[in-house]
Amino acid sequence: MNLDHSAVLQEARVFNQTPIRPRQSRVLLAKILFLIYRGDNMSTNVATNLFFSITKLFQSKDMSLRQMVYLAIKELSTISEDVIMVTSSLMKDMQSKSEMTYRANAIRALCKIVDPSMLPGIERFIKAAMVEKSPSIASAALVSGLHLFGEAKDVVRRWGNEANEALNNKGLSQGPSFFGGAAGQSQVVSTSNIVQYHAIGLLYAIRQHDRMAVLKLVQTFSGQNKSSSWLGGSNATLRSSMAQVMLVRYAVRVMEGDPSLQGQLHALLEEWIRHRSDMVSLEAARAMCQLRDVTGKQLTSAVSALQVFLSSPRPTVRFAAIRTLSTLARTHAEAVQPCNVDMEGLITDANRSVATLAITTLLKTGNEASVDRLMKQMQGFMTEISDEFKTIVAEAVRSLCRKFPAKHSVFLAFLAGVLRDEGGFEFKRAAIEAIMDLAKHVPECKEAALAHLCEFIEDCEFSKLSVRVLHFLGEEGPHTARPTMYIRHIYNRVVLENAIVRAAAVSALAKFGASPSADPALQRSVRVLLRRCLDDREDEVRDRAAWALRITDDGDARDKYVRDDSTFALAVLERKLVEYCASPAASAARFNFEAVPRISRAQEEETRSRVRMETMDAVLTGSAVSTPAQHRLGARDTSEPSTPAAGGAAAAPVDVFEQQAQYASKLNAIPELAAFGAQPLVSSQKPAELTEAETEYVVRCIKHVYEGHIVFQFDITNTISEQVMEQVEVSMEPEEDVSDALQPVVVVPIPELRYDEPATAYVAYERTDPDTFPTATFACTMRFIVKECDPATGEPEEGDDGFEDEYSLEAADLGAGDFMQATYIPDSHTLWETLGQAGEAVETFALANFDSIEECVERVCELLGMCPLEGALKPTSKAAHQAVFTGKWMGATRTVARTRMTYQKGSGVTMELAVRSEDQGVSELVVSSIA
């Protein structure tokens, strides 16, 4: 389509001709609209000129042209200036009693261009139009009312009675046709009764804050309120299905929270599920499924209605039903089970969205016995479906593996089978990830899984995947019974593949050679292979081989590079590197790796799998089926081993390090606090709640420790919609005298705190003596000025000066643990030995008030503020437990704490805590934090 922009605009001269040529002008207007809809950019200037020549067309009485002019005005109104000009013309058309006018179109055009301040002038006419017999005019007025509601709430609020009248208007028949004119049309009666939909929508918008009114609305139209039914002269009913759908939503909204109305609501929904219109039936069934405290029994009718929909010939109906069931399966898997057979039938559905949802739902509702059948079915159609869909299936199987590990042989056979088929990168990646998952989590099938992976890389067209598999073989292979088997496959890569894969293969070989479980014979053969790699064409491959040869000889280097079980917190590493590259000053110096916290591989793995589960869950909810963003995220999280945490952090802002980065940027935005340092050395991991749940204000405290300062951050939320708080500050009063160690320096208040918009206040203290680490309890009080406001707008009422008020919070504690940065330190055992007894502090505590070890160890962990090592928080026995914690005092001094605890009924927990660090004083402080 090559409609030329400038040529069309040239033609616009037609509008200025006299006499006006209605037909030609109309076609030209359509072309102009086409340009706008096509996405051509029109400058304000051009649009304004055009607009003014269009206004001339009002001189023509031709209705077919007039209708087009209205539309053109609406579309140009967002681009052109001074559209207000046509107000009077439109008003004339709107009020016209003549049949010749398109009143409905005039109303909509007028409301589109009208300025809220002019609304009172035309209000009368719109109200009259709303109760007009003609549905088109009434709808136009009602819909325009809805559009205006956002900008001119006050005016539109007054239209409630008219909306109500329109809703109950029985004027079914279309009034005399207003659209005759030159074209001459016959009357058409609307079968949709859509005017009720518009009326109920506007009525609800106006009355939404009035619970009783909404309740009455619902009851009137559900035939429960007999008294009102004779008012209308007949039963008040909603003839429009769309209006009925809205009524279902309003009913749920207004009745769900009220326990006394629960029974009524359920009865209503049951009734609506049997409604003759599928649309209503679906809405009611869905509403029932989404009720908060719904029981399996109450769901029966909803589920059986949806079950019928599952076999509908219309894809949309099937989709709607399966989507609802899929969401329901997350919370009430057992209620969905009756539909299992129907859903299995949908796996091969022509609509991929339906099929995907069917599979993911079956995963939730299926049991171990049905897995075999499900897998067989999937195998059957794998070759027929698109790549993207295969990927989803592979992801789904991956989740199944975790759910039913006992069925690993079935899964493995399935995955190996699909790997042999043709397929794109994403799909193959998903499949090998699933196999790797199996290998990691189901030890029985590890060897078989690795064998399949070996077979896969023998004939793999994607270097990236080969690299991934080689890396994985390097990780897992050395610990198997016969590592030599994998070495053969890996060395084949060195011979046959491109440089990227060769380099990865060399690294994998190095891991075999350096593995603690490698016997001398194996080590020798690996060395031979590595030596051959020294002659490689690529320098990277040669370098890696040379490096590998060196470290297999050198015990220390080997431990450092190959057996290290820690890794950088990659999100932080990435951020720091970006900062480093961005600032020319910083890049003069070397990059400081010490500043990057380390986490253990186990932790990293945990984050990664959590992210994956969340992604998968998002897929399962159906909210994101085939969303590209989700796929990208998934790809990022697994296919690029170099940035997994970055992907993770993006999906889970709860990530500790990311959280700290967020704090830092917030703190740095405040000049007084930014002066304390670029970033706090330590920030508390968990905010402390200073208020009870469900109170007027919610306050959380987070502590940040700087080199010489301590900042208390208070996140405050105002939960009262009728008031605005100003000048909110927190005053802190230490309960014991710490003035020799701590001096208050800065208090940062919140200038204005609106309803439900959390904001942050700060209080900063200076530590006067760098060697004293004070601990104290602070009594906290929040002081502020309260002003009344309109809940709808959030604007404080004028002339209200407010009054001062205060609100006491719970006390905030500053403990020794707050100075400790919870960092994972690799190889804590060696560190423990090297630190020796010089910096050790030991103490034994009798903690009578704990009822179990678990409770105790969690509390200790909290108090120490240190990073628990693997298994520290999961006692295996009820009677005795050992736990190790690591951390860095003030982000610098490395500290290891070991606890041994025993539990006896009656006397509680007895705990011995031994702390070693690079500084004796620190050790003692850490021990004292428990007391």
Added chain:
Amino acid sequence: MTNLSLYTANATVMLDSEGNRLIAKYYHRGQQQSQSYKTLKDQRKFEGELFSKTRKSSSEIIMYDGQTVLFKNVNDVYFYLIGNPEENELLLSSVLNGFVEGVSILLKHNIDKRSLLDNLDMVVLALDEAIDDGIALETDPNVIASNVSKRGTDTIDVSLSNLNEQTLIDAYNQAKERFNLALLR
């Protein structure tokens, strides 16, 4: 989050058999509408990806980019209604069907790219009668079709005195218009 407002449609799009845009209207008026697809570039990208997903599909609904998309293919024209993700699918479906059927009536049951472009004026008016800034205005195809006026004639103001000359000019103009439209295809 249930949608308690009547704003149900986020966009209506018509594409040709190659995925090129014929007409697209994005609605930004509802209160809780997403801010996405503001720029033409985003819109084009979205439409392109959507098209590649639905081109060969015979089904009428898809979840795409977090939106519920209803679509309908008639000859070489693809109609899409991009709806709120939480919206009742059957409601959306009746909105799209109402519009497509309405257009079909107006085009004498002969929807294709050519007749669509020949009758642009009626198509854009039908769209305006079906959906008003994101709110479904009418779903009954007969009403939609009857609310759209047919083209008038340019001879309405012709006086008898210059009849001959005028009709000739008109005939010429009409011929030119036809010709122009024919060139567009």
